[in-house]
Amino acid sequence: MAFCSTRNLKVRGVATCVPSKRINNSTDIPNMDPAELRKVVAMAGVKYRHVVDESTTASDLCRQACSELMEAIGWDASTVDALILVTQSPDYFLPSSVCLVHRDLGFPTSTATFDLGLGCSGHAYGMWLAGMMLSSGLSRVIVLHGETPSLFCHPEDHATFLLFGDAGSATAMERGDDSDTAHFSLHTDGKGFDELIIPGRAFRGTYPAGSRENYLYMKGPDIFAFSLKRVPEVISEMLERTGLGIEDIDHFILHQSNQFIMRHLAKKCAIDLEKMPIILEQFGNVGGPSVPLAMTKGLPLERDRTVRLLSLGYGVGLSWSCGVFDLSPDAPLVHSLYRGPSENLEKS
Protein backbone atom coordinates (compact mmCIF):
# COMPACT_ATOMS: atom_id res chain seq x y z
CA MET A 1 0.00 0.00 0.00
CA ALA A 2 1.52 3.30 -1.08
CA PHE A 3 0.98 5.22 2.11
CA CYS A 4 3.77 7.17 3.69
CA SER A 5 4.48 9.90 6.16
CA THR A 6 7.38 12.22 5.64
CA ARG A 7 9.06 14.71 7.91
CA ASN A 8 10.85 17.85 6.90
CA LEU A 9 8.34 18.98 4.25
CA LYS A 10 7.51 22.64 4.67
CA VAL A 11 5.29 24.32 2.10
CA ARG A 12 6.70 27.78 1.46
CA GLY A 13 4.05 29.04 -0.93
CA VAL A 14 1.74 28.33 -3.85
CA ALA A 15 1.18 30.31 -7.04
CA THR A 16 -1.19 29.80 -9.93
CA CYS A 17 -1.56 31.38 -13.35
CA VAL A 18 -4.44 31.20 -15.82
CA PRO A 19 -4.73 32.52 -19.39
CA SER A 20 -6.19 35.99 -19.77
CA LYS A 21 -8.73 34.85 -22.37
CA ARG A 22 -11.98 34.09 -20.59
CA ILE A 23 -14.91 32.19 -22.10
CA ASN A 24 -18.42 32.83 -20.81
CA ASN A 25 -20.20 29.50 -21.18
CA SER A 26 -23.60 31.20 -21.23
CA THR A 27 -22.91 33.67 -24.03
CA ASP A 28 -19.84 32.58 -25.96
CA ILE A 29 -20.90 29.13 -27.19
CA PRO A 30 -22.55 29.30 -30.60
CA ASN A 31 -24.59 26.53 -32.23
CA MET A 32 -25.76 24.91 -29.05
CA ASP A 33 -29.33 24.47 -27.90
CA PRO A 34 -29.82 27.06 -25.12
CA ALA A 35 -31.78 24.65 -22.93
CA GLU A 36 -29.07 22.00 -23.14
CA LEU A 37 -26.44 24.67 -22.52
CA ARG A 38 -28.19 25.84 -19.36
CA LYS A 39 -28.54 22.28 -18.15
CA VAL A 40 -24.87 21.42 -18.66
CA VAL A 41 -23.65 24.69 -17.15
CA ALA A 42 -25.89 24.31 -14.10
CA MET A 43 -24.82 20.76 -13.41
CA ALA A 44 -21.10 21.22 -13.95
CA GLY A 45 -21.17 24.58 -12.18
CA VAL A 46 -18.89 26.17 -14.77
CA LYS A 47 -19.84 29.70 -15.86
CA TYR A 48 -16.43 30.87 -17.04
CA ARG A 49 -13.26 29.22 -18.27
CA HIS A 50 -9.83 30.69 -18.93
CA VAL A 51 -8.32 29.10 -22.03
CA VAL A 52 -4.99 29.39 -23.81
CA ASP A 53 -4.43 30.71 -27.30
CA GLU A 54 -2.48 28.69 -29.86
CA SER A 55 0.88 30.08 -28.78
CA THR A 56 0.62 29.36 -25.07
CA THR A 57 1.39 26.07 -23.35
CA ALA A 58 1.08 24.62 -19.87
CA SER A 59 4.77 25.24 -19.28
CA ASP A 60 4.27 28.94 -20.08
CA LEU A 61 1.59 29.19 -17.38
CA CYS A 62 3.81 27.30 -14.94
CA ARG A 63 6.78 29.52 -15.75
CA GLN A 64 4.88 32.65 -14.77
CA ALA A 65 3.51 31.01 -11.62
CA CYS A 66 7.03 29.86 -10.69
CA SER A 67 8.54 33.27 -11.35
CA GLU A 68 5.93 35.04 -9.23
CA LEU A 69 6.22 32.52 -6.43
CA MET A 70 9.99 32.77 -6.22
CA GLU A 71 9.70 36.53 -6.07
CA ALA A 72 7.04 36.34 -3.34
CA ILE A 73 9.13 34.06 -1.12
CA GLY A 74 12.50 35.56 -1.97
CA TRP A 75 14.03 32.50 -3.58
CA ASP A 76 16.75 32.85 -6.16
CA ALA A 77 16.76 30.19 -8.89
CA SER A 78 20.32 29.27 -7.94
CA THR A 79 19.09 27.95 -4.57
CA VAL A 80 16.56 25.46 -5.96
CA ASP A 81 17.73 21.84 -5.97
CA ALA A 82 14.93 20.30 -8.00
CA LEU A 83 12.22 21.42 -10.37
CA ILE A 84 9.43 18.98 -11.27
CA LEU A 85 6.67 19.63 -13.82
CA VAL A 86 3.60 17.46 -13.46
CA THR A 87 1.74 17.57 -16.76
CA GLN A 88 -0.01 15.66 -19.49
CA SER A 89 0.03 18.73 -21.75
CA PRO A 90 3.66 18.71 -22.86
CA ASP A 91 5.27 21.25 -25.17
CA TYR A 92 7.03 18.42 -27.03
CA PHE A 93 7.33 14.65 -26.89
CA LEU A 94 10.90 15.48 -26.01
CA PRO A 95 12.59 17.21 -24.32
CA SER A 96 10.75 17.42 -21.02
CA SER A 97 8.72 20.63 -20.95
CA VAL A 98 10.26 21.68 -17.67
CA CYS A 99 13.60 22.15 -19.43
CA LEU A 100 12.11 25.26 -21.04
CA VAL A 101 11.14 26.65 -17.65
CA HIS A 102 14.62 25.80 -16.41
CA ARG A 103 16.10 27.78 -19.30
CA ASP A 104 13.77 30.75 -19.10
CA LEU A 105 14.03 31.35 -15.36
CA GLY A 106 17.78 30.85 -15.15
CA PHE A 107 17.99 27.76 -13.00
CA PRO A 108 21.54 26.44 -12.62
CA THR A 109 22.82 23.22 -14.14
CA SER A 110 22.87 21.75 -10.63
CA THR A 111 19.05 21.75 -10.50
CA ALA A 112 17.52 18.29 -11.03
CA THR A 113 14.72 18.80 -13.55
CA PHE A 114 12.13 16.43 -14.97
CA ASP A 115 8.50 15.98 -16.00
CA LEU A 116 6.03 13.69 -14.28
CA GLY A 117 3.22 12.33 -16.46
CA LEU A 118 0.13 12.47 -14.29
CA GLY A 119 -3.16 14.35 -14.59
CA CYS A 120 -5.91 14.94 -12.05
CA SER A 121 -4.07 13.11 -9.26
CA GLY A 122 -0.77 14.83 -9.94
CA HIS A 123 -0.47 17.45 -7.21
CA ALA A 124 -0.23 15.10 -4.24
CA TYR A 125 2.05 12.80 -6.23
CA GLY A 126 4.34 15.76 -6.95
CA MET A 127 4.32 16.85 -3.31
CA TRP A 128 5.07 13.31 -2.16
CA LEU A 129 8.01 13.10 -4.54
CA ALA A 130 9.29 16.46 -3.34
CA GLY A 131 8.91 15.27 0.26
CA MET A 132 11.01 12.21 -0.50
CA MET A 133 13.68 14.38 -2.11
CA LEU A 134 13.77 16.73 0.88
CA SER A 135 14.00 13.78 3.25
CA SER A 136 16.95 12.48 1.28
CA GLY A 137 18.90 15.68 1.73
CA LEU A 138 17.77 18.27 -0.80
CA SER A 139 16.90 21.72 0.57
CA ARG A 140 14.48 23.30 -1.90
CA VAL A 141 12.12 21.76 -4.45
CA ILE A 142 9.49 23.39 -6.64
CA VAL A 143 6.65 21.32 -8.07
CA LEU A 144 5.01 22.83 -11.12
CA HIS A 145 1.68 21.47 -12.26
CA GLY A 146 0.10 22.72 -15.46
CA GLU A 147 -2.48 21.53 -17.96
CA THR A 148 -4.27 22.87 -21.03
CA PRO A 149 -7.19 20.43 -21.29
CA SER A 150 -9.24 22.93 -23.30
CA LEU A 151 -7.05 21.93 -26.25
CA PHE A 152 -7.98 18.25 -25.82
CA CYS A 153 -11.73 18.75 -26.12
CA HIS A 154 -13.65 18.17 -29.33
CA PRO A 155 -15.95 21.15 -29.97
CA GLU A 156 -18.97 18.88 -30.45
CA ASP A 157 -18.44 16.99 -27.20
CA HIS A 158 -20.35 19.29 -24.90
CA ALA A 159 -19.70 17.14 -21.83
CA THR A 160 -16.02 18.06 -22.00
CA PHE A 161 -15.93 21.19 -24.15
CA LEU A 162 -17.93 23.26 -21.66
CA LEU A 163 -16.15 21.86 -18.64
CA PHE A 164 -12.42 22.37 -19.10
CA GLY A 165 -10.22 25.41 -18.62
CA ASP A 166 -6.45 25.79 -18.39
CA ALA A 167 -4.02 26.65 -15.60
CA GLY A 168 -0.46 26.39 -14.38
CA SER A 169 0.86 26.34 -10.85
CA ALA A 170 3.95 26.26 -8.68
CA THR A 171 4.29 24.87 -5.16
CA ALA A 172 7.52 25.62 -3.32
CA MET A 173 8.71 23.26 -0.62
CA GLU A 174 11.79 23.30 1.54
CA ARG A 175 13.41 21.12 4.12
CA GLY A 176 11.78 21.88 7.44
CA ASP A 177 12.19 20.30 10.83
CA ASP A 178 10.79 17.15 12.36
CA SER A 179 7.47 18.80 13.15
CA ASP A 180 6.79 19.45 9.47
CA THR A 181 5.07 16.14 8.86
CA ALA A 182 3.08 15.37 5.74
CA HIS A 183 1.19 12.22 4.79
CA PHE A 184 0.45 10.79 1.37
CA SER A 185 -1.69 8.00 0.00
CA LEU A 186 -1.24 7.12 -3.66
CA HIS A 187 -3.29 4.71 -5.76
CA THR A 188 -3.77 3.44 -9.32
CA ASP A 189 -6.24 1.26 -11.21
CA GLY A 190 -4.85 0.70 -14.69
CA LYS A 191 -7.90 -1.32 -15.71
CA GLY A 192 -9.68 1.99 -16.14
CA PHE A 193 -7.05 3.44 -18.48
CA ASP A 194 -9.62 4.01 -21.24
CA GLU A 195 -12.24 5.80 -19.15
CA LEU A 196 -10.51 9.13 -19.74
CA ILE A 197 -8.29 8.93 -22.79
CA ILE A 198 -7.02 10.58 -25.94
CA PRO A 199 -6.56 7.53 -28.20
CA GLY A 200 -4.49 9.32 -30.82
CA ARG A 201 -1.55 11.76 -30.95
CA ALA A 202 0.97 9.24 -29.63
CA PHE A 203 2.68 6.01 -30.67
CA ARG A 204 -0.12 3.59 -29.72
CA GLY A 205 -2.49 5.09 -32.23
CA THR A 206 -2.02 7.52 -35.07
CA TYR A 207 -5.02 9.10 -36.74
CA PRO A 208 -5.44 11.76 -39.42
CA ALA A 209 -5.43 15.39 -38.35
CA GLY A 210 -8.87 16.42 -37.13
CA SER A 211 -9.89 12.88 -36.31
CA ARG A 212 -12.14 12.46 -33.26
CA GLU A 213 -9.54 10.05 -31.85
CA ASN A 214 -7.16 12.96 -31.40
CA TYR A 215 -9.45 14.42 -28.74
CA LEU A 216 -10.52 13.47 -25.27
CA TYR A 217 -12.99 10.67 -24.62
CA MET A 218 -14.58 10.69 -21.19
CA LYS A 219 -16.87 7.95 -19.92
CA GLY A 220 -18.71 10.26 -17.55
CA PRO A 221 -20.80 7.72 -15.64
CA ASP A 222 -17.82 5.38 -15.19
CA ILE A 223 -15.69 8.24 -13.93
CA PHE A 224 -18.46 9.17 -11.51
CA ALA A 225 -18.68 5.55 -10.33
CA PHE A 226 -14.91 5.55 -9.82
CA SER A 227 -15.10 8.82 -7.85
CA LEU A 228 -17.95 7.58 -5.67
CA LYS A 229 -15.93 4.53 -4.72
CA ARG A 230 -12.39 5.82 -4.45
CA VAL A 231 -12.70 9.31 -2.96
CA PRO A 232 -14.51 8.26 0.25
CA GLU A 233 -12.18 5.26 0.52
CA VAL A 234 -8.99 7.28 0.36
CA ILE A 235 -10.28 9.93 2.78
CA SER A 236 -11.18 7.21 5.27
CA GLU A 237 -7.82 5.55 4.76
CA MET A 238 -5.97 8.83 5.30
CA LEU A 239 -7.87 9.71 8.46
CA GLU A 240 -7.47 6.22 9.86
CA ARG A 241 -3.73 6.03 9.15
CA THR A 242 -3.04 9.48 10.59
CA GLY A 243 -5.41 9.21 13.53
CA LEU A 244 -7.10 12.41 12.46
CA GLY A 245 -10.81 13.12 12.37
CA ILE A 246 -12.77 15.17 9.85
CA GLU A 247 -12.79 17.96 12.43
CA ASP A 248 -8.97 18.06 12.49
CA ILE A 249 -8.80 19.12 8.85
CA ASP A 250 -9.21 22.85 8.27
CA HIS A 251 -9.73 22.68 4.52
CA PHE A 252 -10.47 19.86 2.08
CA ILE A 253 -8.89 20.75 -1.26
CA LEU A 254 -10.46 18.43 -3.80
CA HIS A 255 -9.77 18.25 -7.50
CA GLN A 256 -12.39 20.51 -9.07
CA SER A 257 -13.99 17.93 -11.31
CA ASN A 258 -17.64 18.92 -11.56
CA GLN A 259 -19.85 20.78 -9.09
CA PHE A 260 -22.51 18.07 -8.95
CA ILE A 261 -19.94 15.36 -8.28
CA MET A 262 -18.05 17.44 -5.72
CA ARG A 263 -21.18 18.31 -3.77
CA HIS A 264 -22.28 14.70 -3.75
CA LEU A 265 -18.85 13.58 -2.52
CA ALA A 266 -18.88 16.22 0.22
CA LYS A 267 -22.27 15.02 1.43
CA LYS A 268 -21.24 11.37 1.24
CA CYS A 269 -18.03 12.03 3.20
CA ALA A 270 -19.73 14.35 5.71
CA ILE A 271 -17.50 17.26 4.74
CA ASP A 272 -18.85 20.70 5.53
CA LEU A 273 -18.94 22.66 2.26
CA GLU A 274 -17.60 25.65 4.20
CA LYS A 275 -14.37 23.69 4.50
CA MET A 276 -14.25 22.62 0.87
CA PRO A 277 -13.69 25.42 -1.66
CA ILE A 278 -15.39 25.00 -5.04
CA ILE A 279 -14.00 27.37 -7.65
CA LEU A 280 -15.47 25.77 -10.76
CA GLU A 281 -17.76 28.69 -11.50
CA GLN A 282 -14.90 31.02 -12.44
CA PHE A 283 -12.34 28.57 -13.84
CA GLY A 284 -13.93 25.26 -14.82
CA ASN A 285 -12.08 21.97 -14.44
CA VAL A 286 -8.42 22.68 -15.17
CA GLY A 287 -7.26 19.12 -14.48
CA GLY A 288 -4.83 18.43 -11.65
CA PRO A 289 -3.78 22.08 -11.23
CA SER A 290 -7.28 22.65 -9.88
CA VAL A 291 -5.89 21.57 -6.50
CA PRO A 292 -3.37 24.43 -6.17
CA LEU A 293 -5.88 26.75 -7.89
CA ALA A 294 -8.45 25.91 -5.22
CA MET A 295 -5.80 26.91 -2.68
CA THR A 296 -4.94 30.29 -4.21
CA LYS A 297 -8.55 31.17 -5.07
CA GLY A 298 -10.46 29.30 -2.38
CA LEU A 299 -8.43 29.78 0.81
CA PRO A 300 -8.06 32.98 2.84
CA LEU A 301 -4.97 34.87 1.68
CA GLU A 302 -4.35 36.12 5.21
CA ARG A 303 -4.33 33.45 7.90
CA ASP A 304 -3.64 33.97 11.59
CA ARG A 305 -2.54 30.39 12.23
CA THR A 306 -1.19 27.34 10.51
CA VAL A 307 -3.95 25.41 8.78
CA ARG A 308 -4.04 21.70 8.03
CA LEU A 309 -5.06 20.79 4.50
CA LEU A 310 -6.22 17.54 2.97
CA SER A 311 -5.70 17.58 -0.79
CA LEU A 312 -7.21 14.99 -3.07
CA GLY A 313 -6.87 14.36 -6.80
CA TYR A 314 -8.74 11.71 -8.79
CA GLY A 315 -9.17 10.93 -12.45
CA VAL A 316 -7.21 9.92 -15.52
CA GLY A 317 -5.21 6.72 -15.12
CA LEU A 318 -7.23 5.81 -13.24
CA SER A 319 -5.19 7.40 -10.51
CA TRP A 320 -6.03 8.98 -7.20
CA SER A 321 -3.96 10.54 -4.46
CA CYS A 322 -4.42 12.22 -1.13
CA GLY A 323 -2.10 14.40 0.92
CA VAL A 324 -2.30 15.95 4.37
CA PHE A 325 0.07 18.82 5.09
CA ASP A 326 0.25 22.14 6.90
CA LEU A 327 0.17 25.62 5.44
CA SER A 328 1.69 28.28 7.66
CA PRO A 329 0.42 31.87 7.79
CA ASP A 330 3.57 33.17 6.10
CA ALA A 331 3.18 30.93 3.03
CA PRO A 332 1.88 33.21 0.28
CA LEU A 333 -0.93 32.19 -2.06
CA VAL A 334 -0.40 34.06 -5.32
CA HIS A 335 -2.62 34.15 -8.41
CA SER A 336 -2.17 35.94 -11.73
CA LEU A 337 -3.39 36.20 -15.30
CA TYR A 338 -0.88 35.17 -17.92
CA ARG A 339 0.82 38.20 -19.44
CA GLY A 340 2.62 36.55 -22.35
CA PRO A 341 6.15 35.28 -22.78
CA SER A 342 8.17 38.48 -22.84
CA GLU A 343 7.71 39.42 -19.18
CA ASN A 344 8.67 35.98 -17.97
CA LEU A 345 11.93 35.40 -19.76
CA GLU A 346 15.10 35.95 -17.83
CA LYS A 347 16.85 39.11 -18.87
CA SER A 348 20.19 38.05 -20.25
Next chain:
Amino acid sequence: MNDEAKFLAWCETLFNEEAGSMSMESSREDIEGWDSMGSLLLMADLDEMFDIQLGEGGLEALTSLADLAALIKEKGTVKP
Protein backbone atom coordinates in the same frame (compact mmCIF):
# COMPACT_ATOMS: atom_id res chain seq x y z
CA MET B 1 -49.61 5.16 -3.08
CA ASN B 2 -48.16 1.67 -3.58
CA ASP B 3 -44.48 0.86 -4.01
CA GLU B 4 -44.66 0.80 -7.80
CA ALA B 5 -46.39 4.16 -7.92
CA LYS B 6 -43.80 5.62 -5.53
CA PHE B 7 -40.99 4.22 -7.66
CA LEU B 8 -42.45 5.68 -10.86
CA ALA B 9 -43.01 9.06 -9.20
CA TRP B 10 -39.36 9.07 -8.07
CA CYS B 11 -38.23 8.21 -11.62
CA GLU B 12 -40.38 10.97 -13.11
CA THR B 13 -38.88 13.54 -10.75
CA LEU B 14 -35.37 12.21 -11.28
CA PHE B 15 -35.53 12.34 -15.07
CA ASN B 16 -37.67 15.49 -15.16
CA GLU B 17 -40.56 13.80 -16.93
CA GLU B 18 -44.27 14.58 -16.62
CA ALA B 19 -46.14 12.97 -13.75
CA GLY B 20 -47.94 9.84 -14.91
CA SER B 21 -45.90 9.56 -18.10
CA MET B 22 -43.86 6.51 -17.10
CA SER B 23 -44.58 2.84 -16.62
CA MET B 24 -42.48 -0.12 -15.59
CA GLU B 25 -42.16 -0.94 -19.27
CA SER B 26 -40.55 2.43 -20.12
CA SER B 27 -37.19 1.80 -21.71
CA ARG B 28 -34.13 3.93 -21.47
CA GLU B 29 -34.58 5.02 -25.09
CA ASP B 30 -38.10 6.24 -24.30
CA ILE B 31 -36.97 8.50 -21.48
CA GLU B 32 -35.59 11.76 -22.79
CA GLY B 33 -34.15 12.76 -19.43
CA TRP B 34 -32.16 9.53 -19.10
CA ASP B 35 -29.20 11.03 -20.94
CA SER B 36 -25.64 11.33 -19.66
CA MET B 37 -26.65 13.89 -17.07
CA GLY B 38 -29.71 11.89 -16.09
CA SER B 39 -27.39 8.95 -15.57
CA LEU B 40 -25.29 10.94 -13.11
CA LEU B 41 -28.42 12.00 -11.23
CA LEU B 42 -29.56 8.38 -11.12
CA MET B 43 -26.21 7.18 -9.82
CA ALA B 44 -26.18 9.85 -7.12
CA ASP B 45 -29.71 8.95 -5.98
CA LEU B 46 -28.95 5.23 -5.99
CA ASP B 47 -25.92 5.90 -3.83
CA GLU B 48 -27.65 8.31 -1.47
CA MET B 49 -31.06 6.70 -1.11
CA PHE B 50 -30.32 2.99 -1.52
CA ASP B 51 -26.58 2.66 -0.84
CA ILE B 52 -26.08 1.19 -4.29
CA GLN B 53 -22.83 2.04 -6.05
CA LEU B 54 -22.97 1.03 -9.66
CA GLY B 55 -19.67 -0.44 -10.74
CA GLU B 56 -17.90 0.81 -13.82
CA GLY B 57 -20.07 -0.33 -16.73
CA GLY B 58 -22.98 -1.09 -14.39
CA LEU B 59 -25.12 1.61 -15.89
CA GLU B 60 -25.16 -0.03 -19.32
CA ALA B 61 -26.88 -3.07 -17.84
CA LEU B 62 -29.91 -0.95 -17.01
CA THR B 63 -32.10 -0.69 -20.09
CA SER B 64 -35.51 -0.06 -18.55
CA LEU B 65 -37.29 1.00 -15.40
CA ALA B 66 -38.02 -2.65 -14.74
CA ASP B 67 -34.26 -3.32 -14.64
CA LEU B 68 -33.83 -0.39 -12.29
CA ALA B 69 -36.59 -1.60 -9.98
CA ALA B 70 -35.08 -5.09 -9.94
CA LEU B 71 -31.65 -3.68 -9.04
CA ILE B 72 -33.07 -1.70 -6.14
CA LYS B 73 -35.04 -4.69 -4.92
CA GLU B 74 -32.00 -6.96 -5.10
CA LYS B 75 -29.25 -4.69 -3.78
CA GLY B 76 -30.86 -1.68 -2.23
CA THR B 77 -30.69 -0.77 1.41
CA VAL B 78 -32.99 2.10 2.24
CA LYS B 79 -31.04 4.50 4.41
CA PRO B 80 -32.75 5.81 7.52
